[in-house]
Amino acid sequence: MAPGRVIYVATSNMHKVEEINAVLQECGYRVEPIDAPKLEIQGDLKRVALYAAATAYSIVGKPVLVEDAGLFIEALRGFPGPYSSYVYKTIGIDGILRLMKGVDNRRAYFYSVIALAYGGGLALFEGRCDGYIADGPRGDKGFGFDPIFIPEGDNRTFAEMDVEEKNKYSHRARAARALCSWLERNQQVLTS
Amino acid sequence: MAPGRVIYVATSNMHKVEEINAVLQECGYRVEPIDAPKLEIQGDLKRVALYAAATAYSIVGKPVLVEDAGLFIEALRGFPGPYSSYVYKTIGIDGILRLMKGVDNRRAYFYSVIALAYGGGLALFEGRCDGYIADGPRGDKGFGFDPIFIPEGDNRTFAEMDVEEKNKYSHRARAARALCSWLERNQQVLTS
Numbered sequence: 150m151a152p153g154r155v156i157y158v159a160t161s162n163m164h165k166v167e168e169i170n171a172v173l174q175e176c177g178y179r180v181e182p183i184d185a186p187k188l189e190i191q192g193d194l195k196r197v198a199l200y201a202a203a204t205a206y207s208i209v210g211k212p213v214l215v216e217d218a219g220l221f222i223e224a225l226r227g228f229p230g231p232y233s234s235y236v237y238k239t240i241g242i243d244g245i246l247r248l249m250k251g252v253d254n255r256r257a258y259f260y261s262v263i264a265l266a267y268g269g270g271l272a273l274f275e276g277r278c279d280g281y282i283a284d285g286p287r288g289d290k291g292f293g294f295d296p297i298f299i300p301e302g303d304n305r306t307f308a309e310m311d312v313e314e315k316n317k318y319s320h321r322a323r324a325a326r327a328l329c330s331w332l333e334r335n336q337q338v339l340t341s
Numbered sequence: 342m343a344p345g346r347v348i349y350v351a352t353s354n355m356h357k358v359e360e361i362n363a364v365l366q367e368c369g370y371r372v373e374p375i376d377a378p379k380l381e382i383q384g385d386l387k388r389v390a391l392y393a394a395a396t397a398y399s400i401v402g403k404p405v406l407v408e409d410a411g412l413f414i415e416a417l418r419g420f421p422g423p424y425s426s427y428v429y430k431t432i433g434i435d436g437i438l439r440l441m442k443g444v445d446n447r448r449a450y451f452y453s454v455i456a457l458a459y460g461g462g463l464a465l466f467e468g469r470c471d472g473y474i475a476d477g478p479r480g481d482k483g484f485g486f487d488p489i490f491i492p493e494g495d496n497r498t499f500a501e502m503d504v505e506e507k508n509k510y511s512h513r514a515r516a517a518r519a520l521c522s523w524l525e526r527n528q529q530v531l532t533s
Contacts, residue, residue: 188382189382189383189384190380190381190382190383191381191382191383191389191424191427192381197383225431225432225436226430226431226432227431228428228431228432228436229431230427230431231427232383232424232427235383235422235423235424236420238418239417239418239419239420239421239422240417240418240420240440244417244420244440247439247440247442248432248436248439248440250439
C-alpha cells in the first residue's frame with residue numbers, strides 16, 4: 150500500500166482512483182475507495198458532487214471525496230454531459246460516433262469536479278480539458294469515452310496514453326491538482 | 342377551475358397536468374401544479390419519483406404527486422430511459438432517429454411512475470405502453486418524444502392524437518388510473 154495520508158473516495162472505479170492517486174502522491178495524500186452510499190441527484194456536476202459528498206460524509210463520518218465527470222460535446226448541446234456514464238453504458242462509444250457522423254464541429258471538453266466533505270464543511274475543485282471527438286475509437290487504455298477524445302495539444306486519444314501522459318492534460322488531474330494545493334494549505338483541518 | 346378534490350403535483354409541465362386530470366376527473370380529483378422543490382436523484386424511475394415526492398412533501402406538507410416518465414428503446418439498451426427529458430433537450434428527436442437509422446428492431450416502451458406522498462406515507466403507481474419508434478416525426482400534439490412513438494394497436498404517433506386518444510394507450514394514463522382506484526379506496530386517508 151502506498152504511503153500518504155488517506156482520504157476516502159466514494160467510487161468503485163479503480164481507473165479514477167489510480168488517476169487521482171498519481172496526482173495526490175505529490176502532496177503526500179492518497180485516496181482509498183470506500184463502499185459508501187453515494188446518493189446522486191440529477192443536475193449539473195457541481196450539485197451532483199456536493200450532494201453526494203455531503204450524504205456520504207453523513208454516513209462515513211470521515212473526510213470523503215466524490216469525483217464526478219462528464220464529456221460535453223459542443224455540437225450535441227453538451228450531451229452526454231452529467232449523464233456520461235449512463236450514456237456510455239447504453240448507446241456507448243458507437244452511439245456517440247453515430248450522432249457525430251458528418252458533423253464538422255468536433256469540439257468537446259471533459260469536465261471533472263471533486264467534492265471533499267469533512268468536519269469543516271465542503272470544498273469543491275474543478276478541472277477542464279478541451280479537445281476533439283475522434284472519427285473513430287483508438288487505444289485501449291483509460292476508460293469510458295477515452296478512446297474517442299483527443300485533448301488539445303496532442304493527436305492521440307486519452308486511450309492511447311498512459312496515466313502519466315493522460316494526467317498532463319486531463320480534467321481529473323487538474324481537479325486533483327487543485328485539491329492538492331488546498332490540502333497543502335489546510336492540513337490542520339483534515340487531521341484535527 | 343375544474344371541480345374535484347385537489348392534490349398538488351410538483352411539475353411545471355402543463356401537458357402532464359392535462360393528461361393526468363383527464364383521468365383523475367373520473368374519480369373526483371384533480372391535480373394542481375405547485376412550485377415545490379423537486380429533488381431528483383439519479384437512478385431508476387421508481388427511486389427518482391419516491392425520493393422527489395418525499396422531499397416535496399417534507400416542504401409542502403400537503404399531499405403531493407410526482408410523475409416521472411421515460412422512453413425505453415430496446416435496441417439502445419433502454420436509452421434514453423430515466424434521462425429522457427435531458428436527452429430530449431440535448432440531442433432531441435433528431436438524435437434518437439440518427440441512433441435508430443437502419444436499426445430493424447424498433448421496439449420501445451414508455452413507462453410512467455406516479456409517486457404520492459401524504460401524511461400516511463408514500464404510494465407508487467406505474468403504467469407502461471409498448472410500441473415502436475417511427476421512421477420520422479409525425480404530428481404536433483403532445484410533447485417530448487411523442488412525435489416518434491407509435492403505441493401498439495394503432496398506427497399513429499402519440500403526437501397525432503388528442504389527449505383522450507393518447508390516454509387510451511398511454512403509460513401516464515395507466516399510472517393515473519391506478520392512482521384513481523387507490524384514491525377511491527383510500528379517500529379517508531387524504532382528507533383526514
